[in-house]
Amino acid sequence: MVLIAPLGFLGDYQLFRLTLIATYALALLGLNLVMGFGGQISLGHGAFYASGAYTTAILMTSAGVPYWATLPCAGAAGAALGFLVGWPALRLRGHYLALITLALATAIPQALKCKALEPWTGGVQGVIIDKPGAPFGLPLSPDGWLYLLALAITAVAFTLVANLLRGRIGRAIVAVRDHTLAAEAMGVHVARLKTRTFALSAALTALAGSLGALETEFVSPDSFTVFLSITLFVGSVVGGVASIGGAVAGAVFIVMVPPLANSVSRAAPGAVYGVILIACLYLMPSGIAGLLRRAAASSWWRKRKRGGEHVA
Amino acid sequence: MLHRRKLLAVAAGGLAAPWVARAAAMPGVTKTSIKIGQTIPYSGPASAYGVMGRAQSAFFKMLNATGGIGGRTIEFLSVDDGYSPPRTVEETRRLIESEDVACLFGSLGTACQTAVRQYLNARKVPQLFVNTGADKWADPEHFPWTMGFFPSYRTEAQVFAKHMQRNATSAKLAILYQNDDFGRDYVAGVRDVLGPQYDKTVIRTASYEVTDPTVDSQIVDLQASGADMLLTAATAKPAAQAIRKIAEIGWHPLHYLSYVSTAPAVVLIPAGAENARGIIGAVFLKVAADPQWADDAGLATWRALAEKWLPGENLNDLHTSGYAMALALKQVLEQCGDDLSRENIMRQAGNLHDLEIPVLLPGIKVNTSPANFHPIRQMQLARWTGTSWERFGDVLEGTA
Numbered sequence: 001m002v003l004i005a006p007l008g009f010l011g012d013y014q015l016f017r018l019t020l021i022a023t024y025a026l027a028l029l030g031l032n033l034v035m036g037f038g039g040q041i042s043l044g045h046g047a048f049y050a051s052g053a054y055t056t057a058i059l060m061t062s063a064g065v066p067y068w069a070t071l072p073c074a075g076a077a078g079a080a081l082g083f084l085v086g087w088p089a090l091r092l093r094g095h096y097l098a099l100i101t102l103a104l105a106t107a108i109p110q111a112l113k114c115k116a117l118e119p120w121t122g123g124v125q126g127v128i129i130d131k132p133g134a135p136f137g138l139p140l141s142p143d144g145w146l147y148l149l150a151l152a153i154t155a156v157a158f159t160l161v162a163n164l165l166r167g168r169i170g171r172a173i174v175a176v177r178d179h180t181l182a183a184e185a186m187g188v189h190v191a192r193l194k195t196r197t198f199a200l201s202a203a204l205t206a207l208a209g210s211l212g213a214l215e216t217e218f219v220s221p222d223s224f225t226v227f228l229s230i231t232l233f234v235g236s237v238v239g240g241v242a243s244i245g246g247a248v249a250g251a252v253f254i255v256m257v258p259p260l261a262n263s264v265s266r267a268a269p270g271a272v273y274g275v276i277l278i279a280c281l282y283l284m285p286s287g288i289a290g291l292l293r294r295a296a297a298s299s300w301w302r303k304r305k306r307g308g309e310h311v312a
Numbered sequence: 313m314l315h316r317r318k319l320l321a322v323a324a325g326g327l328a329a330p331w332v333a334r335a336a337a338m339p340g341v342t343k344t345s346i347k348i349g350q351t352i353p354y355s356g357p358a359s360a361y362g363v364m365g366r367a368q369s370a371f372f373k374m375l376n377a378t379g380g381i382g383g384r385t386i387e388f389l390s391v392d393d394g395y396s397p398p399r400t401v402e403e404t405r406r407l408i409e410s411e412d413v414a415c416l417f418g419s420l421g422t423a424c425q426t427a428v429r430q431y432l433n434a435r436k437v438p439q440l441f442v443n444t445g446a447d448k449w450a451d452p453e454h455f456p457w458t459m460g461f462f463p464s465y466r467t468e469a470q471v472f473a474k475h476m477q478r479n480a481t482s483a484k485l486a487i488l489y490q491n492d493d494f495g496r497d498y499v500a501g502v503r504d505v506l507g508p509q510y511d512k513t514v515i516r517t518a519s520y521e522v523t524d525p526t527v528d529s530q531i532v533d534l535q536a537s538g539a540d541m542l543l544t545a546a547t548a549k550p551a552a553q554a555i556r557k558i559a560e561i562g563w564h565p566l567h568y569l570s571y572v573s574t575a576p577a578v579v580l581i582p583a584g585a586e587n588a589r590g591i592i593g594a595v596f597l598k599v600a601a602d603p604q605w606a607d608d609a610g611l612a613t614w615r616a617l618a619e620k621w622l623p624g625e626n627l628n629d630l631h632t633s634g635y636a637m638a639l640a641l642k643q644v645l646e647q648c649g650d651d652l653s654r655e656n657i658m659r660q661a662g663n664l665h666d667l668e669i670p671v672l673l674p675g676i677k678v679n680t681s682p683a684n685f686h687p688i689r690q691m692q693l694a695r696w697t698g699t700s701w702e703r704f705g706d707v708l709e710g711t712a
Contacts, residue, residue, distance in 0.1 A: 013409035020402065110523055115491060124492045126397070126423060128430055216401040218427035223397045227356065258399070259406075262354065262392040266366070269392050270355040 003151055012143040016215065017255060019143070022150040023211045024251035026157055028236050029244065030204030036242035037165060038197050039177030040090070044101025046229030047108040048078045048202040050219075052209030054112065057127040057219040058120045067132045071153070071210050078206020079199045086198035091191055105229035109221040126220025129213065150211050157204055162244055173197055205232075238280050240287025249288035253280070340414030341652040345380075346645065347387045348372075349407035352420045352443070356394035361420055363625070364443065364634030365390040368418060370621035371638040381645045384652075389413060393424055400424035401431070408437055415440055415657050418461070418637050422446045422493065433457045438658045440644070441637050441687070445572070447497050450685035452662070457654075459661055459685045461637055463710070465494055465545070465570065468594050469501025470710035471691045472543060472568040475592070477505065483513045486539035486565070488530055488554060490546055491519040498545035498570065504711050515539055520550060531557040535565075543568045548575070552583040559587035567591045571691075576601075580696060589698040594691040597636065598671050599629050601700065610670025636669050640678060640687065643667055675707040686710075 006018060031045045052074035059065040059073055089100040112121050121127065134145035164170055175183035176190055184190050213219050231254055239250025261272035284291040340347035352365040369388055376385040389411055393400040400421070407413045415438035419425055422444040432439045433455050441461035442449045449460030463471075476485065487502065489495030499517065503510045516537035518530035527550045534542065535558075542565040544554050551573035558567070567590065573579045574593040598605045605611055614635050618627055625631070645652070647660040664687065667678035676690045690709045694701040 011409060013405050016405055017402070113492070113522070115521070124423065126426060128426070212398065216398045216427060217430065218397055218401065220397055220423045220427070222395065222421075222423040223427075225357070225396070227394070227396065258355075258392070258394065259403070266354055266369075266390065266392065268354075270359075273355070 003155075004148070007140065007144050007147065012141055015141075015143045015147045019147045019150045019215055020212075021248075021251045021255050022147070022154045023208050023215065024232075024235060024254050025248045026150075026154045026211070027205045027208035027232055028239060028247035028250045028254075029154075029157060029161055030201040030208070031232055031236045032239075032241055032244065032247050033161065033173075033204070034198055034201040035236055036240075036246070037170070037173050037177060038194065038201075040194070040198075041095070041098035042101045042198075042201075043098050043233055044085075044103070044105035044229050045202070045205045045232045046224055046226065047101070047104045048082060048205040049209035049212065049228060049232070050108050050112070050224035051081050051202075052078050052206030053213035053219045053224065054121065054127075054209075055206070056210040056213045057129050060129050061127055062120050067129075067214060071207060074210030075203045075207040078209070079203035081206070082199040082202025083195060086195045086202075090194040090198060102226070102229070105226045109225050112221040112224070122220070124221060126218055126223070128218050131214060131217050146211075146215055150215075153207065153211065157207070158244060158247075161204075165244070169193075234277065238277065238284075238287055240284075240289030240291075240293075243287070243289040243293070245292070246287045246289035249292075253288070338414065338651075338653045340412050341384070344383070345385045345387050346652055347389065347411060347413045348641075349404070349411060349413035349416050350388070350390040350419050351393040351400050351403045351407075351416075351424065352390060352418070353395040354392035356396065358395040358421065361443075361630060362392075363628070363630050364418065364420070364637070366622060366625065367618070367631040367634035368638045370618060371635055373621045374617050375642065381642060382649065386645075393421075395421055395424060397421075397424050397427035401427050404428045404431070408432075408435060414438075414652060415654060417441055417641050418443050418634070420444065425449075429455055429458055436654055438654055438661065440657070440661055441640065443637070445497075446493055447500070448493075452683060452685045457658060459658075459680070459687070461640065461687050462633070463594075463596055463688045463691055464686065465497035466501035466504070467686060467689055467710035468571055468691060469498040469543070469545070470505050471594055471693070471708045472592070473502045473505035474708055474710075475693055475705070476541060476566075476568070482540055483509075484537075484539045485514050485541045485543065486534040486537055487514060487517040487543045488527065488534060488546060489517065489519050489543075490550070491521055494547075494572075495519065495545045498543060501710070502543065520546070522547070524550070526550075526557075527553050528557050530554075531563075532561065535561060535563045539565060541566045541568070544573070545570045546573060548573050548578045552579045555580070555583035555588050555591070559584065569593050571595070574694075574701065576696075576700075585696075585698050588696050591696045593694050593696070593701065595694050595701065595703065596672055596676055596688055596691045597629060597633055598673060599701075600627070600632070602703075603700075614671055632671050636671050639669050639671075640664070640667065673703075673707065 027049055034040050034042050055074040055077040056070040059070040060067055085104055089097050113123055131142045133142050134140040172188045172193055176188060176193060180190055235250035235254040238253045240246025257276055261269040264272045350365060352362055353359050354362040369390055372386040372388040389407060391403045393403050417440045420443040425442045436457055439458040445462055445465050447464035447466040449458055487499060489498055506513050516534050516539060518534050520527045520530055531554055544551055569591050571594055580588040598608060598611055644660045648656050662680050662682045664678050664680045673692050678687045680687050690707045692703050692707045693705055694703040
């Protein structure tokens, strides 16, 4: 309810930024699933984000599919790509996955410029799409509607992933991360589990990409350079890798910090960004979410606990 | 239900009212200031171009210190978009919706600006002097709120084709082009000038992908066609490769080279300065490397300005071109007088007559009209002597 409230008083631009935060939170949720809980490094989630964005853009412009129907397709496309990449790559350990995903992130913008695909992808020109308006005569601006849509999808995804991680599969994922051999001995099919986790992760990020395309109304190879993957990686680590809430904190970082860096120094925004990033990692080694968790644990939680003991 | 609907209607009315009132007035303009926005890469892969924004900021600072334009100071909000279209969208929306700028000026990048073109035109916000060489910014029929500035690739190709028509004895042209908007603009420009003669004159074209490791086979193929003229629409690396290969196989075509690849240090010297001798390029700016401009008044004014308002900066030609653009904006705003509405800014931008900008080559005049959104349409040819570019002939004009 608190999250729906901004619709009442914020302008379109503010809603647009909140929508971006919700979208990046969804993308980071996917990444955290692999990095934080799966214990693997992916430097290529920008590629999955791009696959979702392009799926939506191409289906809308070339096939005339309504935007809402492209969302599940984008998720499916991401899952398929994630499965194809993960199937061989996840049989390798540690840094190899990082390298393979990095290669994917580097290759995707070039592949999108490929001549054979140009009728659909628009080559370097990219594809312009129309921002959908609110359905059912809802008294909302297109930005307001997209905010609601992104918020709903992200909320559902967070709930589902939280449930998944609390259950049997979640325990298996974490067990594989913490002690692969022991997990295998317990009967977990490690390769299959890793591949499926990776595919789910890619699907979430692709879904975010699809929302992102609707928000910016434009996709092009330049929108999804390797920098996007790095940005997502940074957001994931800064937010807090092994937590679901960290995805939201990381998304806030991704959306808020670059403009902040630019307002501090126009001569070297990259350097300012770097300093902020280093400060974050130094002061909050387990991410923003980790810091909040520790703060809560050390003060409020303990006090309450102690108070409880007194009463008892 | 009724309650809520009524409430929403009132709220919507309340929200809309100030907007309607403002629309009638002049967004971003007060009695003492004008707000102007820009997105440009200060970070990321294209951050080298950020200096253009810095040069423009310096110019506006100088202008404000000397009284501004018509008694108004310029509040120039130049923000970083890292050359990433999604960030361009975000920052542009902030400039329009939250900062309420009167217009955008000199924003950079073809993909970045494509991403916001529709948005700006729907909102009727001037997207002035888009800083890229693509030709598509001059489309007043479909995008009446968007205008480029520099000669487009297509204009350059037209200039080359005109020179060729006048001077070539035979008429066998080959074209090597990069397979994207940039390269195809050149093919289109040649076609503009040659018209029905195109198929007879252009006997072979070859394209390459940005990702191709070399263009050797394309060059061999083009030579085999028997062409004695070659137009190379290529970026730095493939252009250098082409020049080297042409020398290797002993082909001596009359060689025209796109202006993106005329930098000696990046293309001609790596390709072998001797191999490049005789190549024809086109210029429109007084470049610092040309000794003829050592004592030029126009450049001296700029250098003095930069020394004071942009101290410690290593000036290059990109600064100069950013400055040229700012001078054109100054002219537009002066022509607007007291009516700085978005409509009038766009009307005046499309109403420039024979404007001479002191850092452009003598003879180049900026002209626009409601049907012509190509501010600079003239260029002068120059020949590489093995050590420097030597301009020759008159300033040539592309077709509109």
